[in-house]
Amino acid sequence: MTIIEEVSVPSPRDGDGGPLLEVRDLHVEFHTREGVVRAVNGVNYSVSAGETLAVLGESGSGKSVTAQAIMGILDMPPAKIPQGEIRFRGQDMLQMSGEERRKIRGRRIAMIFQDALSSLNPVLSVGYQLGEMFRVHHGMSKKDAKAKAIELMDRVKIPAAAARVNDYPHQFSGGMRQRIMIAMALALEPELIIADEPTTALDVTVQAQVMDLLAELQREYNMGLILITHDLGVVADVADKIAVMYAGRIVETAPVHELYKRPAHPYTRGLLDSIPRLDQKGQELYAIKGLPPNLLRIPTGCAFNPRCPKAQDICRTDVPALLPVTEQDGGELPGRASACHFWKETLHG
Numbered sequence: 365m366t367i368i369e370e371v372s373v374p375s376p377r378d379g380d381g382g383p384l385l386e387v388r389d390l391h392v393e394f395h396t397r398e399g400v401v402r403a404v405n406g407v408n409y410s411v412s413a414g415e416t417l418a419v420l421g422e423s424g425s426g427k428s429v430t431a432q433a434i435m436g437i438l439d440m441p442p443a444k445i446p447q448g449e450i451r452f453r454g455q456d457m458l459q460m461s462g463e464e465r466r467k468i469r470g471r472r473i474a475m476i477f478q479d480a481l482s483s484l485n486p487v488l489s490v491g492y493q494l495g496e497m498f499r500v501h502h503g504m505s506k507k508d509a510k511a512k513a514i515e516l517m518d519r520v521k522i523p524a525a526a527a528r529v530n531d532y533p534h535q536f537s538g539g540m541r542q543r544i545m546i547a548m549a550l551a552l553e554p555e556l557i558i559a560d561e562p563t564t565a566l567d568v569t570v571q572a573q574v575m576d577l578l579a580e581l582q583r584e585y586n587m588g589l590i591l592i593t594h595d596l597g598v599v600a601d602v603a604d605k606i607a608v609m610y611a612g613r614i615v616e617t618a619p620v621h622e623l624y625k626r627p628a629h630p631y632t633r634g635l636l637d638s639i640p641r642l643d644q645k646g647q648e649l650y651a652i653k654g655l656p657p658n659l660l661r662i663p664t665g666c667a668f669n670p671r672c673p674k675a676q677d678i679c680r681t682d683v684p685a686l687l688p689v690t691e692q693d694g695g696e697l698p699g700r701a702s703a704c705h706f707w708k709e710t711l712h713g
């Protein structure tokens with residue numbers, strides 16, 4: 365006798381409890397005439413459904429290249445991925461066919477770029493561009509697609525959406541255009557959104573509004589969100605956890621509030637000390653000395669050593685691995701790791 369068991373089919377949104385996206389030991393290099401640019405040198409991070417990961421680092425640290433590798437939009441060549449895994453719901457996307465990846469891109473993982481003007485088509489109305497998502501992917505009629513476009517514009521709080529659906533991108537302010545980009549990304553209800561400096565081009569007050577909107581929608585749709593930024597101030601209120609990137613590596617990960625309170629890496633400490641604070645008005649702002657390395661010639665040992673106030677001899681020879689950090693009594697600090705030989709001095713010192 366066969367027993368037919370009742371199986372509950374999990375919705376793709378529920379997942380299996382594991383991370384939605386897991387990047388493991390990812391390496392990306394660019395083969396150029398000047399030599400090999402090692403843009404990503406062993407990145408590890410993960411994000412779950414309903415979670416926001418902020419990826420923080422100075423310009424040129426490999427944040428965008430990592431995101432482009434996840435989206436599968438790197439030009440190869442000149443880019444090459446010699447090593448690593450990018451697991452989406454457990455499956456390594458680097459092993460998938462082009463066809464399989466296309467099915468994920470835009471539908472299940474969407475991306476928001478910094479510059480809406482260059483991402484939107486200037487000669488097509490925003491309603492047409494939003495509607496296109498529904499016409500192409502869901503075979504909707506023009507009329508239905510337009511109704512959907514208006515609904516989405518409402519969702520991202522564009523005032524008088526129905527009246528503005530036929531307007532062109534240049535007729536909107538920078539903040540409103542960025543909302544349209546968010547609407548485009550949301551159109552197919554992706555499980556993961558990667559937002560690459562989504563508010564960098566905006567005024568400070570508008571930045572906060574757009575960031576709040578993104579956080580609100582992320583919660584509502586229970587999406588994973590990767591928020592790339594060079595500005596720690598912008599992500600503090602919306603991120604759950606932070607991965608700090610330097611010269612193509614993750615140098616520290618931590619839940620957001622713990623990172624603020626007690627960094628475990630001298631680079632993170634430097635970034636925190638260089639944020640203007642209201643209670644320290646008038647005091648001169650700290651700046652990390654020097655510049656990020658040229659990725660054609662990354663320093664040996666810890667890549668941060670030429671700029672690090674704590675550097676010792678070992679820092680110039682041995683690359684510090686990203687390892688879990690603990691309380692002084694050995695107590696666990698879940699989600700925390702640092703790639704510094706002297707994390708103890710930084711965390712507990």
Ligand SMILES: Nc1ncnc2c1ncn2[C@@H]1O[C@H](COP(=O)(O)OP(=O)(O)O)[C@@H](O)[C@H]1O
Pocket residue numbers: 394396401403421422423424425426427428429430442659
């Ligand atoms: N197509 C390319 N060819 C050569 N080098 C590149 C290319 N794209 C990016 N890079 C290099 O990769 C490094 C990391 O870039 P990126 O990920 O854009 O930094 P960011 O952290 O500012 O987003 C930079 O040094 C950049 O010059």
Ligand code: SF4
Pocket residue numbers: 629630631666667668669670672673674675676679684703704705706707
């Ligand atoms: S490993 Fe050394 S150089 Fe690198 S951050 Fe730690 S103390 Fe500084």
Ligand SMILES: [Mg+2]
Pocket residue numbers: 427428429560561
């Ligand atoms: Mg970038």
